Amino acid sequence: MTISSFHYIVTQPEQAAVACSAGADWIQLRLKNKPYEDWKAIAQETLAVCQASGARLIINDNPHLAGEIGADGVHLGKEDMPLAQARKLVGSEVIIGGTANTLEDIVQHYQSGADYIGLGPYRFTTTKEKLSPILGLAGYKGIMEALQQQGISIPVIAIGGITRTDVPLLRQVGVHGIAVSSAVSAAADPAEQTRLFLTLLYESIADHRR
Numbered sequence: 001m002t003i004s005s006f007h008y009i010v011t012q013p014e015q016a017a018v019a020c021s022a023g024a025d026w027i028q029l030r031l032k033n034k035p036y037e038d039w040k041a042i043a044q045e046t047l048a049v050c051q052a053s054g055a056r057l058i059i060n061d062n063p064h065l066a067g068e069i070g071a072d073g074v075h076l077g078k079e080d081m082p083l084a085q086a087r088k089l090v091g092s093e094v095i096i097g098g099t100a101n102t103l104e105d106i107v108q109h110y111q112s113g114a115d116y117i118g119l120g121p122y123r124f125t126t127t128k129e130k131l132s133p134i135l136g137l138a139g140y141k142g143i144m145e146a147l148q149q150q151g152i153s154i155p156v157i158a159i160g161g162i163t164r165t166d167v168p169l170l171r172q173v174g175v176h177g178i179a180v181s182s183a184v185s186a187a188a189d190p191a192e193q194t195r196l197f198l199t200l201l202y203e204s205i206a207d208h209r210r
């Protein structure tokens with residue numbers, strides 16, 4: 001399966017609708033502290049939005065919910081179900097992403113059958129509490145080089161305070177793509193921001209192949 005280079009993290013189906021209409025093809029629903037039934041209703045609505053435009057929906061934190069509503073995948077961090085256990089639960093067809101802050105985290109997720117890695121944080125952000133140590137560009141560069149040396153090939157998605165100006169440099173050090181929340185959700189025109197991110201990513205991917 002192809003992992004998108006642009007992951008947009010939302011809390012509401014309306015945000016997904018705007019981004020999908022602007023061309024986004026990968027939405028992650030990230031909700032905290034919601035009763036399961038409320039979470040499920042929002043997830044189902046978001047899934048309908050995604051399916052209407054052919055976008056994938058990834059559910060943050062909860063493999064049971066992803067399986068129950070038939071989402072495309074689940075994203076798991078250190079405080080969520082271990083990736084190998086989630087793989088047994090959801091099967092081989094459901095996409096699983098794993099959070100990493102170090103090379104060791106990536107190797108472990110890779111060996112447990114992750115489909116992609118969310119590596120971060122790139123810089124400080126208020127979107128997430130209890131951030132792991134900030135990696136900065138140098139952190140990504142070192143980890144991407146080490147992965148290449150070890151012959152490990154897995155799509156790495158950079159996350160944490162990412163803005164448009166970061167995209168070319170992150171692509172240059174070898175990340176597959178980026179995940180953003182506030183850069184789009186807090187923008188005056190989220191649809192336009194989405195289009196600008198997508199254009200930048202497509203340009204940098206074309207440059208990479210040249």
Ligand SMILES: Cc1ncc(COP(=O)(O)OP(=O)(O)O)c(N)n1
Nearest residue numbers: 075076077078099118119157159179
């Ligand atoms: C693409 C992507 N990468 C990392 C994360 C962070 O997941 P996690 O560490 O479980 O933290 P929360 O998002 O659950 O607060 C992510 N969601 N997506």
Ligand SMILES: Cc1ncsc1CCOP(=O)(O)O
Nearest residue numbers: 125127128160161180181182
């Ligand atoms: C979920 C998550 N994990 C590490 S940073 C982060 C938040 C990303 O959101 P933003 O793009 O607004 O910084």
Ligand SMILES: [Mg+2]
Nearest residue numbers: 061076077080
């Ligand atoms: Mg989590």
